[in-house]
Amino acid sequence: MIVLIGGVAGSGKTTVGALLAERLHWRFADADAFHSPANIAKMRAGVPLTDADRQPWLKAITAWMDERISAGESAVVGCSALKQSYRDELLIGRPAARLAFLEISRAVAHARLEARHGHFFTAALLDSQFAELEPPEESPQVIVLDAAEPPGQMEAEIIDRLGLPAGRP
Numbered sequence: 001m002i003v004l005i006g007g008v009a010g011s012g013k014t015t016v017g018a019l020l021a022e023r024l025h026w027r028f029a030d031a032d033a034f035h036s037p038a039n040i041a042k043m044r045a046g047v048p049l050t051d052a053d054r055q056p057w058l059k060a061i062t063a064w065m066d067e068r069i070s071a072g073e074s075a076v077v078g079c080s081a082l083k084q085s086y087r088d089e090l091l092i093g094r095p096a097a098r099l100a101f102l103e104i105s106r107a108v109a110h111a112r113l114e115a116r117h118g119h120f121f122t123a124a125l126l127d128s129q130f131a132e133l134e135p136p137e138e139s140p141q142v143i144v145l146d147a148a149e150p151p152g153q154m155e156a157e158i159i160d161r162l163g164l165p166a167g168r169p
Contacts, residue, residue, distance in 0.1 A: 001074045002065050003162065004090060006081035006136075007102035008129040010109035011147040012154065013078035016102065019155045021076040024164060027068070031079035034060040048128035051085075058089050069096050082132045091141050100158045101136050104147035 005017040014030050021028030034057050039049055061079055068075045081087045081099060091097050110126055136142050143161045145154050159166060 001162075001164070002068055002094065002097040003074075003076045003158065003164075004081060004097060004099045005076060005078045005102065005158075006087070006099050007104060007147055008080060008082065008109055008133060009126060010112035011102035011104040012112075012151055013080070013102060015151045016100075016154045016158070017076045017078040019151055020158055023155060023159070023166075024074065024076070027073065027075040029061075029064060029075065029077045031057070031061055031077060034064070043125060046125060048125055048132075051083075054086070058086060062090060062094075065090070065094065065097060069094065080129065081136075082129060082134065084134045084136070087136060087142070097141065098162050099136065099142045100154075100162070101142060101144045102147035102154065103135065103144050106130055108148055 003017075003020065005013045005020070007013050014032075017030070018028050020026075035043075036056060039053050039057060042049060042053065061077060065075075065077065079090065081090060081101065087099060091099060106126065113126060136144060138144055143158070145157055147154070149157075158164070
């Protein structure tokens, strides 16, 4: 199984995804690592990405997912998955993939990004993510969680709601 952890910047994708992967003994990938140097430079300069900018990034993530699926490996990947079209690209045709979307208020996300240092994505870009956001609806492949909850609680809820093996305590 591949579990995508989605949400706007500051929702806790990396924190929750890494906790979940560690708990399950699965590989973890942060979607930030799939961005091109040009995309990172653009965001570092405070310029929001376009759909065209995101296409190669999404293709790299889906290729990584497909490699894991083909190898029979389970994994976790943090990926914003802001638009329905992105979620369709990530999930359709991949019955082994699930999305846990971390829903968060603009105020909480902003406060978290203001406290984060050294990352190319700053609070200045947050409005662009909320402008792009098409909140997902729950489905057999998608669950929605409250990102204001503690990371460990979100991790446990993902395990429970997706019926994943509990891993080590």
